[in-house]
Amino acid sequence: MLRLGLCCVFKEHPVKFRKTTAKYLAQFPDEERKKRLSGLCANNAKSLLKALEFCRENKIGSFRINSQILPLKTHPEMGYDISELPDSDEIVNDFKSCGAFSQKYDIRTTFHPDQFVILSSPNPDVIRKSIQDLDYQAQVAEWVNADVINIHAGGVYGDKPSAVLRLMKTIDTLAEPVRKRLTLENDDRSYSPIDLLPVCAKLEIPMVYDVHHHRCLQDNLSVEEVTIESMKTWDREPLFHISSPKDGWGSSNPRKHHDYININDFPKEWLALDITVEVEAKAKELAIKKLMQDIKSL
DNA sequence: AGCGGTCAAGTTGAT
């Protein structure tokens, strides 16, 4: 079965994830900061369960968890350990409830750390902070039973072979909770599937195939070929990404995402596969609903 | 109640 995935937030369904800013928190004494952060984390854990319930009710098979589910978790000044929060027990229990729920109803959960997590950087401090962030997301992934932490390969720095070497070396140092979930996704600027497939094969890391990115940054491989080759990198259900260009393929910037998925952008050969396809469309759950209908009426 | 300005982080490429 094909499983569609919702990314992070809702367009209409009233479930919200809360966050704060370091600047705002800075005005409060430490105890008050922890109290506020605790409240946000507790809210987000409960919101995650509601999000998963929505997925079950609407036959959405997968949910991507926002990187800020624990706000400012690894911030240099405002960062914290979960045990420092007044409601830490309740928070962890609520996340574990999410894990039990997703297992019971087979809702897959994933993480997609944002663009600041870069394992190919020549700057050791960037690497250090990236690993810190991955460790944090792996901690939550353990609670909620998420099986994917998906990142991009990062920058090129004028020398792609060297950047790829650094990427591979860094991945080798990762802790097991991160390593066993880590996946690499082709991006729309620097790393196409043909760059990543050998890396994924060598490190035995799955490749998340984003067909929209591939169409923006092409190599000499076809969609059919990359579909087959990336499938081979998975030891579990493969995860792919789909989106459509906001202003069409002829526009000056086709990288921008549309509110919905144009069914013509959905690779037909994916329809028969047992895969998860995360839907990167701004209309969120509405876009998934429409895509489900469009697929059905093919 | 509504709205504008702001928000941790890195890298690239368009202007």
Place this chain on the structure above:
DNA sequence: ATCAACTTGACCGCT
């Protein structure tokens, strides 16, 4: 040299 884009809104603080 600056800035938007990247998975994207939510938040505060002003009116």
